[in-house]
Amino acid sequence: xxxxxxxxxxxxxxxxxxxxxxxxxxxxxxxxxxxxxxxxxxxxxxxxxxxxxxxxxxxxxxxxxxxxxxxxxxxxxxxxxxxxxxxxxxxxxxxxxxxxxxxxxxxxxxxxxxxxxxxxxxxxxxxxxxxxxxxxxxxxxxxxxxxxxxxxx
Numbered sequence: 001x002x003x004x005x006x007x008x009x010x011x012x013x014x015x016x017x018x019x020x021x022x023x024x025x026x027x028x029x030x031x032x033x034x035x036x037x038x039x040x041x042x043x044x045x046x047x048x049x050x051x052x053x054x055x056x057x058x059x060x061x062x063x064x065x066x067x068x069x070x071x072x073x074x075x076x077x078x079x080x081x082x083x084x085x086x087x088x089x090x091x092x093x094x095x096x097x098x099x100x101x102x103x104x105x106x107x108x109x110x111x112x113x114x115x116x117x118x119x120x121x122x123x124x125x126x127x128x129x130x131x132x133x134x135x136x137x138x139x140x141x142x143x144x145x146x147x148x149x150x151x152x153x
Contacts, residue, residue: 001084001133002126003117006074012126018046019126022072022149026124031076031147045152052145055080055138058116062093062104063132069101069150071127073135075119078144082125083107083114083134090132101150105132129153 002012009027013020025041025048034050041048055078065087073082090110096103110132119125119135127133136144 001128001131003119003123005123007122009124016151016153018042018151019070019072022046022151023124025149026072026074026147031074031145034147041149047150049148049150050145051148052143053136054141054143055136056141057139058083058111058134058137059107061134061137062107063090063110063114063134064102064104065130065132066101066127067096067103067129069152070129071133072124072149072151073119073127074124074147074149075121076145076147077121078142078146079118079120079138080135080142080144080146081116081118081137083110083116083132083137084127085110085114085132087130087132107134 009023036050036052038049090105093104
């Protein structure tokens with residue numbers, strides 16, 4: 001997992017060409033005017049999801065893990081917290097969902113081991129396969145515009 005300001009995105013370009021393309025796209029695009037929805041950047045290898053929502057309390061959300069994609073999560077406006085912990089011996093709530101590339105894990109079973117980190121406007125987080133994360137939380141419901149770019153590993 002990586003958390004940083006988008007102004008430092010070039011520090012992470014060497015991790016992979018696809019990740020560099022995704023981070024450049026974030027830096028070069030005005031997402032305040034973008035339509036909510038999903039669109040391809042490089043077919044199924046890199047695609048963009050623009051979403052508006054209100055944060056939810058931690059206890060109502062599951063943790064998730066991906067196997068095929070890196071999540072690049074960028075807050076355009078608003079703020080949220082995300083939960084994070086390394087995947088270890090946790091038991092999933094259900095089998096891996098291959099079509100949507102996720103496995104969910106229970107909050108209650110993992111809350112004592114998780115760190116909750118603020119993600120404010122202008123910041124991004126990179127979640128690699130094996131990084132358990134719970135995005136979109138905050139105790140007080142807050143409006144958030146977020147862009148998630150899925151980058152195939």
